[in-house]
Amino acid sequence: MATFHESYLNNPVVRILATASIDEIRDVLEQEYAECKRSRYDADESIQEIAKKKAETLIEPNMQITPLCQLSVRTPEDALEISKLLVEEYKLCDPGKVDLIGQTCLFYAARDGRSKLCEYLAQNGCAINHADRLGQTCLFYASREGHAETLETLIECGADVNITDTNRQTCLFYAARDGRLEAVKLLLKHKINAGWKDAQRRTAYSFAKTKGHSEIADLLKNASSEHKPIPKRSLPQMQDRSDAPITNTQSGVPMVTQGQNAQRTKRYRLQYRLPDDKGVWMDAPLVKVKEFEIRFPHLATWDKSAPFAPANTLRNPTIMQWHSVALNLLATLYKQEGGYVFERPVDPKRQNCPDYYDVIKRPISFSCIKSKVKRNQYESPKEFIDDVQLVFDNCFQYNKPETWVAGVGRNIEAIFKQQLTQVGFEDFCAKHDTIQAILMEAQEFINSHEKNAATN
Structure with a gap:
């Protein structure tokens, strides 16, 4: 705050x-x-x-x-x-004065839905298409809050509906995600690109569908079909590693060959879907394979002695997605004014803070976090959030509130929290928790089956 x-x-x-x-x-x-x-x-x-x-x-x-x-x-x-x-x-x-996160008073008026005030400010010094440190204009904030009348006013003043932010998302993404039907209708009326894909190749339609805003999803689907993009490889195709060498690691899913004399081995993977996201398929880890073998023995006809694919070859689109978003988020934070301060681990000698590691017991930097993401060292997206927050907590613990470094920390922390909401990072955390609950339920089923088998 x-x-x-x-x-x-x-x-x-x-x-x-x-x-x-x-x-x-x-x-x-x-x-x-x-x-x-x-x-x-x-x-x-x-x-x-x-x-x-x-x-x-x-x-x-x-x-x-x-x-x-x-x-x-x-x-x-x-x-x-x-x-x-x-x-x-x-x-x-x-009116054109920019605050610490790069916003003018026009952003505040747009967020509050003050149409006449927005018009006045736009006519008296506020650049209508000025972007803040997240690359967002006042249109984004009016869209997120669903102020259709204010959107109309801003567009009449020259606001560009197709500007994209640091996530390569237009204001339509935020209106669709938050269920702002009238705002979506108005943006479509003003020829916003309904089929635009963000940095993660998601569309506004996918946000509306995921959040259960069916009327908005239908509107966007119809609007997008008018400018249907060239088909590209799907995520499962992009992640297909069926030709990768397999080691005899007892985790993952079993490989099934089709015919002993086949010239090329065909590998099949058992997959499962999340209950609230039917469009995402994930390779089943060993616990799900065992559950399947118990529940459906007549279907589990593969060779039980066959080797399992290594865990690092399992295809889990959600992990790849949140890793990509996390790396983009780190890049955004680093680009902020003073962001370089948190890029590398503190050097007590060069930075004239000899007692730093006496005061700070859990040092961390953006580069360390980036390395952990790339090496797949985070068990969950929540751990990533905690590490980034630790960067700022360390900053505030070591530096006095009135110092320049503390001020930079407050600014970038505010942007970080804003970005978490805007990119929907909480959804990744929720999805991770859902997956863990599914795997735990599978393990409990296996334990119960084995216990019953032992007593019979």
Whole structure:
């Protein structure tokens, strides 16, 4: 959670921003910021420097926001009137000011669904297609919240619906994922590319279908069929390693040959599906093979003495997917301002922190995490999340809150948490838990069968 600087919180304008009437706010502005009144500012050059310094007191030092970003508690009419006071009547707030995560006040207005305020800000200094550190524009935030009227306003102001973020997703992905039917309809009306594929080759349709938004899924399926892409290899085909050499490792699925004298050995793999995702097939590990042999002995006709494929050749699309997303996420964090600080393990001598490893007992860096992902050392996607969070926890433990490094850490931590939600990483964690529950259930079935067999 963002922590605002005490000096900003004690500012007389900020203190009354949420509750005071427009006239009360105008009175405080007249008392505290008379030099910043536009009529005086433009007429007297001698006070301009003083006015600029006074205006800087309305920029929060930690998050770099201004009062224009804090109007969500006001009515739409009040928010617009206060904005005009701070921008037009007084030269206090620049609508184009970018905060710590690269967002202008237009992002906040779009998120809140303030259509008239969005129009005003777009006409008074906010770049309509400005992208934040995640590569997202104000359209993404209005889409995610389902503000169709605001989307229409932004598009009329020149917002580009087909801009993609760091995940190569358009705003349609977020509207589809969160079930925003009217937003989806409006984006389709404005010719957004419904068949666009993100970095993981997913479409907005796949998000809607996975989340159970059937009406949206049907809309997107029909829209995508108008521009059907060239067929490409499916994920199982891309992951097929049936020609890989097999070692006699007792894990995985059995290989079944078709005819002893066949010129080429054909290998068959037992697969299973998740109950809530019928489109994903995974190779069965040994515990599932044993369960199958017990439940369906008349079908399990393979040679029980045949070697099993090594565990590292089992095809599990979910693991490959979350590994790919995790690596992309790390790359995004590294590209942020100051992200290089967390790229490599701390060198106490070069970085002048000789006591670092006395204070930090579990050191970690982005490069270490990247290596663990590539070596398949994480048992679950949750472990990846914990390691990335540990980077920031270590940062805050060693560095004082007011230091530059701590500020960078807060910024990138906020982006990390935002990215986890936006790429749907929680779904990978949930799917992993589902798989583990399935395997545990299979093991319990085997144990029960063996126990019954021993007593009979």
